[in-house]
Amino acid sequence: MRLTIEEYGPWVSKELDNQLRSTRSKAAKLVEEAKRAISEAESFYEDLAxxxxxxxATKKDAASYRAARLIGHGAHEAAARVKEAVIPNDTNWESLKIVKDNLSVASRSIRDLRDSTARELSGFYILDMRSFGGTLDRIAKSGERLASFLDGEGSKLQRARTMTGILESIKTARGELDERLAELGSVKKDLERLARSESELTSKVDQLEANSNLREVLEIERELRKESRAFRAETLAHLQRPLRRLADLAQRGEYPLGSDEREALSAFVKSPYKSFLSKSTGEYLTRILESMKKAIDSGKMEFKPKKTGRVLVQLNQLIGTTRLTEKQEKGRKLLxxxxELLRNAECKDMYEQRRGVLSKIDETKKEELEVRERMKSATSMTEAVNKRLIELLKLAETKTREYIGREVQLAGVSL
Known part of the structure; x- marks a missing residue:
């Protein structure tokens, strides 16, 4: 028989009620018996008190007065113990166990009172003490019958307790799964929204780049980046560390350089190609390279032989040739x-728009990465909760077969 989670709870409760009707009826009788025993005991002990x-108030001799005081005190205490034995009306396993425990505690404490009182009475109130003990015995026997019932037929009530616990766990897991699925759905919507936004922004960039002037500006920038990489990787392939070394020597005053050359050298170390194209610093590169060669030749800058050879070869390729001039002219023409292109107001505006859109695209991609992490976490947690729910459903199927003798298949949640 296939059941949904929503159908299973009422169905299994009804089946258990049918199976446990007789057991609960017996349990109810035992509870009523316990109530009567407690009620009668309370009435008896209050009357005895x-x-x-x-x-x-009436006894004149000391022995009789003392006996009356003892029996009164014992009865008062017994009545108080009986009142503490609360008997719930429910007939489930937990309530019956509470009744049993309360009866056990009451009978044990009253028995101690009876024994201590009887030792002190010395022949007084013999019949009353027999009734004292008889009332106690009824409480004790009621507790014993209830304990025997719980160990025997009443143990079936634990089935309802077990199934109730499973149903509560299923309900909790299902609720948590619904929350996780809702969260997962929300994250998916966020991803879809970001994807749409990124697509729209990319289309906007494409529209802007369709302008011929802007397209030329972007091509120039790509060419400048290419030239910058080549300048670092090829033109200054073996000279970047020597340039830094020369800057350190000049800064410490160990090698003479003019102030303008020192500033230009510092700029070259930080941003080689930009400084090379700059009109304020670009003219000093050849002189700086010549100073480097002199420093190496004079021994003020030393490297390992192989490194020195490479540096000198590259310096010779640059000093006294048109290589640097050609590169500089090409870069400056591009700039x-x-x-010129960006002096055009429309081109300038579109360039700024594109930069703003690209910034938004970067922000969108960053947010998308964060959302994907949330998606990963939400998916993992959803799968974990669903796994727990499936295990609970299998446990419910097993217990249903064991307790009720029926085969059921419980439908989980489709993720």
């Missing part, structure tokens, strides 16, 4: 053309 109080 009143009798002791009356006798204390000049870029400036």
């Amino acid at each position: 009143k009798k002791g109080d009356r006798d204390m 000049t053309r870029r400036r």
Whole structure:
């Protein structure tokens, strides 16, 4: 028989009620018996306490007075113990166990009172003490019958307790799974929203780049980046560390360089290609390289032989040739053309728009990465909760077969 989670709870509760009807009826009778025993005991001990109080007022001799005081005190204490034995009306396993425990505690404490009181009475109130003990025995026997019932037929009530626990766990897991699925759905919507946003922004960039002037500006920038990489990797392939070394020597005053050359050298170390194209610093590169060669030749800058050879070869390729001039002219022409294009108001505006859109795309991608992490976490947690729910459903199927003798298949949640 296939059941949904929603159908299973009412169905299994009804089946258990049918199976446990007789057991619960017996349990109810035992609870009523316990209530009667407690009620009768409370009434008896209160009456006995009143009798002791009356006798204390009328007895003249010391022994009788003392006996009346003892019986009155014992009865008062017993009545108090009986009142503490609360008997719940429910007939489930937990309530019956509470009744049994309360009866056990009451009978044990009253028995101690009876024994201590009987030792002190020395022949007084013999019949009352027999009734004292008889009332106690009824409480004890009621507790014993209840304990025997719980160990025997009443143990079936634990089935309801077990199934109730499983149903509560299923309900909790299902609720948590619904929350996780809702969270997962929300994260998926966020991803879809970000994907749409990124697509729209990319389309906007494409529209802007369709402008011929802007497209030329971007091509120039790509060419400048290419030239910058080549300048670092090829033109200054073996010279970047020597340039830093020369800057350190000049800074410490160990090698003479003019202030303008020192500033230009510092700029080259930080941003080689940009400084190379700059009109304020670019003219000093050849002189700086010549100073480097002199420093190496004079021994003020030393490297390992192989490194020294490479540096000198590269210096010879650059000093006294047109290589640097050609590269510089090419780069400056590109920069000049870029400036000319960006003087056009429309091109400048589109360039700024594109930069703003690209910034938004970067923000969107960053947010998308964060959302994907949330998606990963939400998916993992959803799968874990669903796994726990499936295990609970299998446990419910097993217990249903064991307790009710029916085969059921419980439908989980489709993720």
